[in-house]
Amino acid sequence: LVTEALERIDADTHNAFITVDAEGARAAARAADAERAAGRAGPLAGLPMAHKDIFCTDGLKTSCGSRMLDSFVAPYDATVVERMAGAGLVNLGKTNMDEFAMGSSNETSYYGPVRNPWDPQAVPGGSSGGSAAAVAAGLVPGTTGTDTGGSIRQPAALCGVTGLKPTYGRVSRWGMIAFASSLDQAGPMARTAEDCALLLGAMAGFDERDSTSLQEPVPDYTEGLGRSLEGLRIGLPKEYFGSGLDAGTARALEAAIEEFRGLGAEIREVSLPHAELAVPTYYVIAPAECSSNLSRFDGVRYGHRCQDPEDLEDLYKRSRGEGFGDEVKRRVMVGTYALSAGYFDAYYLKAQRMRRLIKNDFMAAFEEVDLLLGPTAPGPAFNIGEKTDPVSMYLSDIYTIAANLAGLPAMSVPAGLVDGRPVGLQLIGNYFDEPGLLNAAHRYQ
Ligand code: GLN
Numbered sequence: 175l176v177t178e179a180l181e182r183i184d185a186d187t188h189n190a191f192i193t194v195d196a197e198g199a200r201a202a203a204r205a206a207d208a209e210r211a212a213g214r215a216g217p218l219a220g221l222p223m224a225h226k227d228i229f230c231t232d233g234l235k236t237s238c239g240s241r242m243l244d245s246f247v248a249p250y251d252a253t254v255v256e257r258m259a260g261a262g263l264v265n266l267g268k269t270n271m272d273e274f275a276m277g278s279s280n281e282t283s284y285y286g287p288v289r290n291p292w293d294p295q296a297v298p299g300g301s302s303g304g305s306a307a308a309v310a311a312g313l314v315p316g317t318t319g320t321d322t323g324g325s326i327r328q329p330a331a332l333c334g335v336t337g338l339k340p341t342y343g344r345v346s347r348w349g350m351i352a353f354a355s356s357l358d359q360a361g362p363m364a365r366t367a368e369d370c371a372l373l374l375g376a377m378a379g380f381d382e383r384d385s386t387s388l389q390e391p392v393p394d395y396t397e398g399l400g401r402s403l404e405g406l407r408i409g410l411p412k413e414y415f416g417s418g419l420d421a422g423t424a425r426a427l428e429a430a431i432e433e434f435r436g437l438g439a440e441i442r443e444v445s446l447p448h449a450e451l452a453v454p455t456y457y458v459i460a461p462a463e464c465s466s467n468l469s470r471f472d473g474v475r476y477g478h479r480c481q482d483p484e485d486l487e488d489l490y491k492r493s494r495g496e497g498f499g500d501e502v503k504r505r506v507m508v509g510t511y512a513l514s515a516g517y518f519d520a521y522y523l524k525a526q527r528m529r530r531l532i533k534n535d536f537m538a539a540f541e542e543v544d545l546l547l548g549p550t551a552p553g554p555a556f557n558i559g560e561k562t563d564p565v566s567m568y569l570s571d572i573y574t575i576a577a578n579l580a581g582l583p584a585m586s587v588p589a590g591l592v593d594g595r596p597v598g599l600q601l602i603g604n605y606f607d608e609p610g611l612l613n614a615a616h617r618y619q
Contacts (some may be wrong), residue, residue, distance in 0.1 A: 176203040176264050179222040182313045183266060188289040188298075190307040192227045193235050194267040202264040209262060218376055219262025223316045226305050227268035228275055229255050229360075230349040238351045239271040239283040239301075242477040242497030252349025253381045254318060254360050261376040269317055270304030273499045274468065275325055275353045277301050278570035279561065282501045287558050290333060292595055296555035299329030299570075305363050306333035316364040316373050320350060322357045323456050324550075324574025327586035330363055331550035331598025334588045336615065337363040338370045341605050342581030343388035345374075346381035354463035355386075357456075357578040367587065367615035371395035374608060390606060398609050399616045404438035406614065409543030413449035414573055420553030422592035427549055430589045430599050430618065434547070437617055444543055446535040451528045452576040453568060458512050458525035459579070464502075465509030471497060504564065533580040536602070545614055546602040549573050550586040554595035573600060583608050587615045 180196050199222070206220035230236050230248035232255075237243045251259070259265065272282040280288040280303025288303040290296035291311040298307040302319030306329035309317055319326040321339035330337030338361045345360045352358060362373035375395045381387045410431070415424065435441055473479040473493025480492035498506070512521040539546060551570055561567050577584040582605060586598035603611045 175220065176200065176222050176266070179266055179314050186311060186313055188291055188294070188307045188311055189286055190270055190288055190304040190311065190313060191224070192237055192239070192268050192270050192285050192304070195234055195265065198234065199264050199266045202259065206262045206264060216262055218372060221263055221316070222266050222314045223258065223263045223373070224266050224269050224305065224308055224314050225255060225318045226271055226302050226320060228271060228320055228351045229318060230351070231255055231265070231268065234268065236268065236351070237284070238275070239273040239285065240497065240499070240502070241284045242471050244284065244478065246477050248349070250349060253346035253383065254350065254377050257379070258318070258376050263376060266314060269302070269308055272301035272303065273502050274351070274464070275301040275320055275322055276464070276501050276505055278324070278328055278567050279556070280304065280329070281558065282499055284499065289558070290555050292334060293555070295557050296595060297332065297558050299332035299551070299555065301325040302363065303329050306330055306335055306337070309333070309335045309363055309365060316362060316369055318360055318377070319363045320358055320360045321578065322354050323460060323578050324571035326361050326363060327574050327584060327598065327600060328551050328570060330586040332555040332596065334596030335363055335365055336367055336370050336585065336587055337361065338374060338585040338608065338611065339577065339583060340374065340378065340608055341388070341583045343386050344390070344583070344606070344608070345377050346379070346384040346387050348381055348383040352467040354460040355467060356463060357460060359578070366619055367585070367612045368396065368399055370585070371399060371612045393609060395609060395612055399613055401613050402438060403434065403614060403617050406439045406545065407543040408434055408439045408441050409444035409539055409546045410441060411446045411449065411539070411546055411548055412443050413446050414548035418552050418572060419549055420592070423549055423553050423597045426590040426592060426597050427599055431547065433618060442543060444539045444546065446539060446576065448528070448531045448535050449576060452532055452579060453572055455525045455528040455532065455579060456575045457508070457568060458521050459529065461505040461509030462512045462522050463509070465506045465513065468502070468506055501564070529579045532576050536576070536580045536582060540604045545610060548600050550598035550600040554592045554597050577602050581605070583611055585611050585615060587618060
């Protein structure tokens with residue numbers, strides 16, 4: 175399997191990978207074979223997969239899609255990398271992504287855009303665009319992604335694969351390069367909910383090295399798959415079916431809702447009254463945290479350093495000026511402004527209050543229903559180069575961001591094609607209800 179996957183990656187034209195580690199993969203595959211021969215191998219042993227290039231990998235380049243880290247080789251494995259390798263999964267390399275996970279189209283990558291396997295003109299979504307495309311193109315059966323505002327779910331939708339953002343704190347962030355720490359969460363991307371369940375089981379769990387990791391036992395996520403949906407209460411947030419949603423996507427969702435009804439689910443309308451605050455809240459909090467997290471890239475300790483700096487200030491300015499791309503610079507500037515002394519109350523503090531209102535909306539909805547169902551993205555994939563202004567790009571995540579602000583688990587499941595391009599449906603669950611999400615998705619699939 176590993177040999178076959180390496181051959182496919184070699185022949186692939188979607189630019190899904192930044193780094194391929196054929197040698198490391200072959201060695202890991204041999205080790206998995208030996209475990210199997212000794213009768214010690216688990217169910218995932220020897221299966222090929224790939225990590226988003228945001229996870230530190232010992233001895234292997236970790237670029238985070240940025241020129242800043244083009245020559246960075248991590249001296250250790252992220253917890254997610256370590257755990258998945260421990261389960262016998264074979265990492266074939268590092269997938270392409272938007273620079274520092276900022277973007278919704280994979281076009282901000284220093285390594286060039288990824289092409290959507292359904293149509294090479296189309297973006298794969300982002301920021302985990304390489305991970306989504308690698309699964310959609312059949313290069314590997316599963317990948318890891320990270321989701322700060324939609325970066326697992328939106329590319330999964332645009333590439334016709336399944337992706338899960340777990341409850342915040344479910345998967346360790348240790349060794350995952352930080353973008354917005356209070357929102358970032360790693361999760362699996364694969365063809366089916368069942369594959370996501372297997373991968374999540376290998377990723378999740380308490381980690382004392384991540385202070386926001388939760389001490390909650392990890393269930394066997396495959397165990398309950400197949401349970402009946404009879405009587406499951408699914409809420410349709412009415413704010414998610416308004417005029418922002420493309421007509422073809424709305425039709426695909428209607429058909430999916432009918433299928434859920436046929437499976438025995440009870441469908442009800444619910445309201446998330448502060449839904450329209452999600453994007454503005456996110457674009458204060460995420461840049462604020464990013465400006466703080468990215469201050470470590472100063473040309474001294476990590477990554478790109480400019481040639482012949484005149485003094486310390488010149489070193490900082492030119493190293494960061496050359497190392498970061500436009501979108502990253504925009505976020506650092508917005509975030510620094512929002513956190514500055516005179517503006518902190520007006521922006522950051524206010525955004526934190528809005529965040530609480532958004533969370534309270536979900537808590538009220540989960541008094542009435544078990545799961546929420548809506549679109550993942552406003553429409554199918556757009557073309558590479560089509561969206562040029564940042565705000566229209568930011569609106570790609572209008573339906574995904576709220577789950578990050580509230581810390582809730584959410585997933586995207588393929589829901590058909592619109593003009594030949596895939597669209598996804600999103601399921602949002604209560605805290606730690608990954609089993610409920612996975613089962614609903616599994617029954618639907
Ligand atoms: N598209 C959003 C952004 O650019 C979300 C990215 C993410 O989830 N990493 O910030």
